[in-house]
Amino acid sequence: MFDTALTRSDLIFLAQGAGMTLIVTAISVFFGTILGIVFGVIRYQIGPWWAAPLTFVLDIFRSIPLLIQLVLANAFVTTVLGLRISGFTVACGVLSFYTAAYCAEIVRGGIEAVPQTLRRAARSLGLTWGQDMTSIVLPLATRVALPSWIGLALGVMKDSALVYIVQVVELLKSTQILITRLQEPLFLLMICGLFYFLISFPIARFGGYLEKRWSND
């Protein structure tokens, strides 16, 4: 079974793909989370009525399959707008909004879980809205939202496999390239899965660690 044509340089090629997956995920989760916090706070603050247009746009990002979003966004910026933008940039942009759309809901739920009475107490001590947000609401909302956010980050990492459609060679695409050449699909997919696991596991464990640490208080 382990009689394989896989060479060391092939493994390096796969590792580079894994690196690309990691970079695309890191950038998208980073910007997506920042945007998600902004959108989530806005949605909470201005109420469902005024937030309806924003909610509608976020719903679009949540309901259209990512693959279609990538193809359409790529066609839009390159053909319609005529911009010379790399597939990598398009991929990161689309994935960031995709992440933000889910993250906004997680953030809103987290903020709603902070009791009003606690916020009233904070304000009555003279804290401004912003100080209440940064010192009380967001730290507490983070604790509530963390498990969902970890789930989102892991989901985005696996969904990032779809960015091959805009010519980004990430882990799964690298694997497919090798499969075409070596004709050892099962073995290569096992290695590919192992790479995904190696990336995901520390994130999941880190989430578990934070949850445990915060549960002490």
Next chain:
Amino acid sequence: MIEIENVRKSFGPLEVLKGINLTVAKGEVLTVIGGSGSGKSTLLTCINGLEAIDSGRILVDGIEVHAKGTNLNKLRQKIGIVFQQWNAFPHLTVLENVMLAQVKVLKRSRAQAEAEAVKQLNHVGLSDKLAVYPARLSGGQQQRMAIARALAMSPDYMLFDEVTSALDPQLVGEVLDTLRMLASEGMTMICVTHEMKFAREVSDRVAFFHKGVMAEIAPPEQLFGAPKDPELQKFLAATH
């Protein structure tokens, strides 16, 4: 001095304050009694501007609370308030709970804030709980921490909104003792309470609220000894 002039306040169709007039002098301890829904708690949240009012005005040291230009965050530093719910910030230790607003609002240095927090926590008998998270405290301890947190802002006035109502009976005493101590130190206090014995002991004056109206206000011996308002007579008969 807190001056409340003809204050009216409605929640939708329900008028909870129907023209309240009341003046609380520096150093006075006023307790407010009355049935639930009588508007007494709403009045407290109006005094520090957490609730808007529909008409009338409230002046704290001559500053109109609900005027447009009033800096409420600044005004609230003068007015400490402690609520029925304990409201400890669960992600901060007892010490950090008491330090937070000092650092953020009063811009005290961390060292200054810590010294003040230790002093106030010592004052309410929590000096052995500084590094503990609120979840490890009893309700009475959490409520005393909330009092220390308000006191650390060096307020001129303290408002207490049924601070013992959510506590187990055996924990009520320690919180009331803390309030008694503050009263004896000359703090200006308005206490909304259901503890009649406490009201009788510490108050300079007691106000009775009924359906949004201040039906009677008098020194405790007079209000409890010879109540004039028929609703107050009924209320006292029911609580004794």
